Amino acid sequence: MAIQTFDVATIRKDFPIFETGIAYLDSANTSQRPRQVTGAMLEYFEKFNSNIHRAAYRIAEEATVRYEATREKVRAFINAASTKEIVYVRGTTEAINLVAYSWGRKNIKQGDLIVLTILDHHSNIVPWQILAAEKGAQIEYVDIDEKGELRQDQLAELLKRGPKLVAFNLVSNAMGTINPAREMVAAAKKAGATVLVDGAQSTPHQPVDVRALGCDFYAFSGHKMLGPTGAGILYGRRELLEAMDPFMAGGDMIKTVRIEGTTYHDLPWKFEAGTQAIAEVIGLGAAVDYLGGLGMDAVRAHELEITEYAYESLSDIDGLTVYGPPPSRRAGVISFALEGIHPHDLATIADRDQVCLRAGHHCAMPLMTRLGIPATARASFYVYTQKDEIDRLVTSIKEAQRIFA
Amino acid sequence: MATADDQFYREYILDHYKNPRNYGRLEHPDISHEEDNPLCGDVVGMDFRVSDGVIEDIRFHGRGCAISQASASLLTERLKGLPLEEAKKINKDDVLGELGIEISPARIKCALLSLKVLKVGAYGLADEDEE
Numbered sequence: 001m002a003i004q005t006f007d008v009a010t011i012r013k014d015f016p017i018f019e020t021g022i023a024y025l026d027s028a029n030t031s032q033r034p035r036q037v038t039g040a041m042l043e044y045f046e047k048f049n050s051n052i053h054r055a056a057y058r059i060a061e062e063a064t065v066r067y068e069a070t071r072e073k074v075r076a077f078i079n080a081a082s083t084k085e086i087v088y089v090r091g092t093t094e095a096i097n098l099v100a101y102s103w104g105r106k107n108i109k110q111g112d113l114i115v116l117t118i119l120d121h122h123s124n125i126v127p128w129q130i131l132a133a134e135k136g137a138q139i140e141y142v143d144i145d146e147k148g149e150l151r152q153d154q155l156a157e158l159l160k161r162g163p164k165l166v167a168f169n170l171v172s173n174a175m176g177t178i179n180p181a182r183e184m185v186a187a188a189k190k191a192g193a194t195v196l197v198d199g200a201q202s203t204p205h206q207p208v209d210v211r212a213l214g215c216d217f218y219a220f221s222g223h224k225m226l227g228p229t230g231a232g233i234l235y236g237r238r239e240l241l242e243a244m245d246p247f248m249a250g251g252d253m254i255k256t257v258r259i260e261g262t263t264y265h266d267l268p269w270k271f272e273a274g275t276q277a278i279a280e281v282i283g284l285g286a287a288v289d290y291l292g293g294l295g296m297d298a299v300r301a302h303e304l305e306i307t308e309y310a311y312e313s314l315s316d317i318d319g320l321t322v323y324g325p326p327p328s329r330r331a332g333v334i335s336f337a338l339e340g341i342h343p344h345d346l347a348t349i350a351d352r353d354q355v356c357l358r359a360g361h362h363c364a365m366p367l368m369t370r371l372g373i374p375a376t377a378r379a380s381f382y383v384y385t386q387k388d389e390i391d392r393l394v395t396s397i398k399e400a401q402r403i404f405a
Numbered sequence: 406m407a408t409a410d411d412q413f414y415r416e417y418i419l420d421h422y423k424n425p426r427n428y429g430r431l432e433h434p435d436i437s438h439e440e441d442n443p444l445c446g447d448v449v450g451m452d453f454r455v456s457d458g459v460i461e462d463i464r465f466h467g468r469g470c471a472i473s474q475a476s477a478s479l480l481t482e483r484l485k486g487l488p489l490e491e492a493k494k495i496n497k498d499d500v501l502g503e504l505g506i507e508i509s510p511a512r513i514k515c516a517l518l519s520l521k522v523l524k525v526g527a528y529g530l531a532d533e534d535e536e
Binding site: 342343344345348349359360361365368373374375403404 | 414419443444445446447448468469470471472509512515
């Protein structure tokens with residue numbers, strides 16, 4: 001079946017920010033948001049602003065219905081079995097911290113092995129380091145090969161040691177590498193490990209099916225997929241979530257509270273203490289609707305086309321090094337270095353041309369150390385990215401080379 | 406657009422970046438200190454030879470963006486031959502003034518890294534924020 005495509009010029013009309021004239025090449029950091037998302041949030045604020053789950057009046061019922069509707073949208077979007085497995089969190093970072101705290105403290109013991117990868121974001125490293133230090137557990141990191149892809153042979157060796165947990169990102173935010181997640185999860189599960197997949201960079205950009213993937217936990221952020229900041233998702237297999245203690249405690253996550261003790265709420269509310277990010281969750285629902293309307297196969301096809309164009313345009317520039325695999329095995333992310341020009345200087349020069357480019361270690365310092373570089377410049381793409389923006393980046397790079405010549 | 410860039414990366418800043426003054430290491434320095442800016446990977450270190458309270462000789466080393474390295478080069482020029490007591494009076498406005506360009510908030514840490522090396526290293530001030 002042919003993949004349905006979409007017209008980028010039409011899509012861009014939904015994003016008022018492009019009227020400012022910016023070329024936005026930092027969507028792996030945070031995406032832009034269409035009117036449909038901000039509109040859904042505004043509607044909440046202006047028409048039924050109230051707290052959820054606890055009031056008897058009509059606008060509060062409306063708020064609760066809209067807030068809970070996002071759960072079913074997300075469930076369908078990632079093909080989870082039940083909305084009980086969809087926990088609202090602030091973002092990927094909170095999701096992973098929740099698992100490290102609630103699952104990790106119960107299940108990781110002294111001497112246990114945790115397997116991570118050198119491609120992981122700090123948010124999928126530091127929570128495990130804290131847990132390992134507390135429990136006396138060990139962490140091993142799967143390395144990359146010369147092409148920037150994970151060494152599966154090394155993972156296989158580590159799996160022989162029977163790790164308790166294997167956690168990795170489906171797509172590297174720093175290099176764009178798409179990891180062979182399905183095979184990795186299958187191998188890790190076969191070895192008896194619990195598996196967490198960091199989906200921060202995959203969920204916005206390609207179809208996701210958590211049941212086909214077979215992982216135990218899957219985490220992602222709304223703000224990288226056209227939604228607002230402050231709303232993200234932790235997917236967890238039901239029996240694991242059932243067995244876990246709460247992460248945050250307080251209002252809304254309880255059934256009854258007595259001086260003698262408390263019984264917790266059912267899933268997923270057991271993990272949602274305190275007043276929630278209601279507008280943001282409603283906004284995330286609108287973002288899922290928007291992406292669903294485009295079709296995730298079409299999103300991936302568009303990004304592949306842009307990534308191939310950018311990869312070729314950048315590779316043609318003298319003194320420019322692109323890190324990571326070829327476009328077919330990477331998401332819409334290109335990390336690169338320019339000879340003699342620090343990424344921050346390039347980003348400053350690009351900014352003068354209204355080209356938004358990321359420069360830094362991309363919260364992946366172990367990877368930067370592994371590559372022997374302090375930082376890279378990174379261009380990343382999304383549904384609204386057009387070739388003209390890549391051309392503007394190339395112009396900025398050439399301008400930087402002229403200034404630093 | 407080109408003129409704005411040229412103004413930002415003024416000729417003498419690029420010159421200090423490409424041809425840094427007092428670059429290298431001193432043998433047996435009286436003071437040696439290095440600071441980094443982990444966010445962008447900038448590193449600046451300075452070696453001082455101090456005699457009778459005067460900075461007799463100074464070298465800096467490091468790597469990073471044009472702003473951090475040019476700022477360090479400019480600062481060593483100013484420090485060489487200066488009594489330590491005078492050096493203590495140098496503040497962030499002096500350093501930014503010497504660069505003579507508008508520095509965006511995102512780049513201010515780059516511009517002030519060398520001053521941090523001076524403050525923490527040469528006269529033992531606690532690592533203090535720019536503000």
